Amino acid sequence: MGNNIILKVDSIKKYFPLKGGGFRKPHKWLKAVDNVSFEVKKDSVFAIVGESGCGKSTIARLVLKLLPLTEGKIYFKGEDVSYLAGDALKRFRRSVQIVFQDPFASLNPRMRIIDTLSEPFKIHKIVPKNEMKDRVVNLLEKVGLNADAVNRYPHEFSGGQRQRICIARALTVSPELIVADEPLSALDVSIQAQILNLLQDIKRESAISLIFISHDLKVVHYLSDEVAVMYLGKIVEKARTEDLFESPKHPYTELLLSSAPKIRVQSDESGVMDKGSKLKTLSSKLITDIPSPIDIPTGCPFHPRCPRRFDICDKVVPELKDIDGRRVSCHLY
Ligand SMILES: Nc1ncnc2c1ncn2[C@@H]1O[C@H](COP(=O)(O)OP(=O)(O)OP(=O)(O)O)[C@@H](O)[C@H]1O
Ligand code: SF4
Ligand SMILES: [Mg+2]
Structure with a gap:
């Protein structure tokens, strides 16, 4: 594993047992993540994109060790972290942080911001008590909030501000990798751009790698270096962001792209689709018809x-094959 790889995910699977199996009956499994491999380079953004239920959050939870693997291996900076426990797990938890979709649900409503943000300092014993407030104010400034936020409670902030607080909390322990699981989807579109810019700034200023999970390709275009497109628990295409947007190879990627409005990160998004797109009608119809990972179609799942x-x-x-420096699973190639 090269030195420039911070995380390597090797053939991971997560199968959930379905009710109905039992004595002499074969268990049916929901294959939420089915043989997924990827590498995240240091100081880069790796995006995972796909429709609801394709396994994105399950991957996030596996990487963060919040859920045990069914099969496969995960390496962090070359070390096998697949089955960590005890102190080693605690150290790992300091290096890898998560930002969730819903910034309200992930903040304790009864805790003032100073307490929320100084908690990780206390758990990991990294900051002396008398420096705590300065460090918290520093973090707030880093995410674009005023020092007077320290004594306030989560309900006193807007959704976008709350997400800034969650990002500040993730930064407290100076992580090397942040997993952001749809950090924008609960926010207004105009606010989404601001949070994206903030993530971009943080990435630029500190050597942090990011796994950015989204169902929205236009967001991914702006922020990520590489993209994995998932469909029913599997990666169907993986490529450098420019390559993927310039010439999508997998028909599912084509559909996702044709239904995604053009990126205009600084302005508001009307959500209007490109009128010239031939695939427009087809894709908008297909995109609503989301399949279930319980009954995965035969052959190519798509x-x-x-x-x-x-x-x-x-x-x-179809196998996931190497095509022109990228990976695609489709019989057309
Ligand atoms: N603990 C669990 N037990 C059983 N099934 C689960 C569990 N967690 C997730 N699943 C199922 O695994 C599949 C993948 O779920 P996951 O949450 O990873 O999808 P997702 O891509 O994050 O979707 P969304 O965009 O809606 O967040 C879904 O069918 C989901 O119902
Ligand atoms: S393998 Fe066939 S069905 Fe699957 S994406 Fe390619 S062309 Fe479509
Ligand atoms: Mg999810």
């Missing part, structure tokens, strides 16, 4: 929705 499917697509599972 075949029931694929506008380019041909005879073998419903029979043979």
